[in-house]
Amino acid sequence: MQETVLDRPHAGAPRLSAVLKDYYELTKPRIQVLLLITTAGAMWIASKGHVEPVLLLVTLLGGTLAASSANVFNCLIDRDIDLLMERTRRRPIPAGRIQPLQATLFALALGAASFVVLALFANLFAALLAITGIGFYVVVYTLWLKRTTTQNIVIGGAAGAIPPLVGWAAVTGSLDWSAWMLFGIIFLWTPPHFWALAMMIREDYRKAGVPMLPVVVGDEKTARWIFWYTLALLPVTLALYPLGTMGWIYLVAASGLGAWFLAGAARLLRVPHERKEARALFKRSIFYLMLLFVAMGIDSILLR
Missing domain, CATH: 1.20.120 (Four Helix Bundle (Hemerythrin (Met), subunit A))
Structure with a gap:
């Protein structure tokens, strides 16, 4: 008797997990740890050691979504560079496992989710700062500076310095x-x-x-x-x-x-x-x- 898909109920699971893993990899989770530490640290200092737990969790979630959005855009724009570098050629986009359109929609969804979370549960100022960070990293660093000047990481580093501002603004509403x-x-x-x-x-x-x-x-x-x-x-x-x-x-x-x-x-x-x-x-x-x-x-x- 010929085997059917119904006879193998777990046949699709590995494929789904592989796809989810690829999308997760696009967000560069390992480099986000320090961003979250600086965000939480800023919130802790701004609140003088008495940050509200819910506000902390919501701000870290919003910051994670913003950083993920920026990183996905970075992977999308730099796919030609990534293909040439041994360290990055096996990333999901240059390897062909995720298409550019899919990555674009994913990045936009993450950015929108970040803004909504921070605007609704923290404040509008923190949400705007997070979106500014995404824009700076994508437009100023990735699209402009990275390919044109040795000072790319100096000026572009401002994007990585925005998370503590987001954390501070989430607590105080100002800087x-x-x-x-x-x-x-x-x-x-x-x-x-x-x-x-x-x-x-x-x-x-x-x-x-x-x-x-x-x-x-x-x-x-x-x-x-x-x-x-x-x-x-x-x-x-x-x-x-x-x-x-x-x-x-x-x-x-x-x-x-x-x-x-x-x-x-x-x-x-x-x-x-x-x-x-x-x-x-x-x-x-x-x-x-x-x-x-x-x-x-x-x-x-x-x-x-």
């Missing part, structure tokens, strides 16, 4: 100097973080014709830029103390973490051609930002 200092921290942290990654995969960017800093100026100058940006980051992190936003616990933690991050940048500066040092600094930059915002949270709990 003050403390919120902009959080923006400045992410803005200055982004180039050392991303250039360390670019040094690791420089040849991929070269093959794709993307003018990342290591491709154009080489490892030595890139390591120098990384060091100076890391050095510039430290006083911005410490500025939260004289502003009265953070207390002495944060001041001590930020000083120690800053010295640790700068030491990693100095090590790379001494041996800029060592890929293992670039990788080590890339990992160090992630832990640095996470621990810095953890220190903000601890400070808010113990000293407020």
Whole structure:
């Protein structure tokens, strides 16, 4: 007797799970963790350690949807570059598993959902900031800067610095100097973080014709830029103390973490051609930002 689909009730399950996995991959979930940490940290500080749980969850949901939308648009626009790079050629769009129209509709739906969630359950200002972040990342960074200038990640990094503004606005409905200092921290942290990654995969960017800093100026100058940006980051992190936003616990933690991050940048500066040092600094930059915002949270709990 010939077997039918009804005789195999689970035949379609793997295909559905594979499709869902591909759409999930388009949102780049791994890089969203830090964005959510900075959003939650900003909310915690803005509320002086007493953020409403529902508001926190709703804002994180809205932020996740906004970041997902921006990342899907990025995958859509960069599908030609992704096809040329070993690291990205197996992503769903260049591999042909998801079509451009499908990705476009998915990105638009995520962006619309983000705006609705934040506007209804947080406030309109937070929703507008999230949409601004999507627009900046897609239009300014992905469509314009990424393919035209070595300073792409410097200016484009402003998009990644918007999540703490969204978190702050969700709590207060406005932005003050403390919120902009959080923006400045992410803005200055982004180039050392991303250039360390670019040094690791420089040849991929070269093959794709993307003018990342290591491709154009080489490892030595890139390591120098990384060091100076890391050095510039430290006083911005410490500025939260004289502003009265953070207390002495944060001041001590930020000083120690800053010295640790700068030491990693100095090590790379001494041996800029060592890929293992670039990788080590890339990992160090992630832990640095996470621990810095953890220190903000601890400070808010113990000293407020």
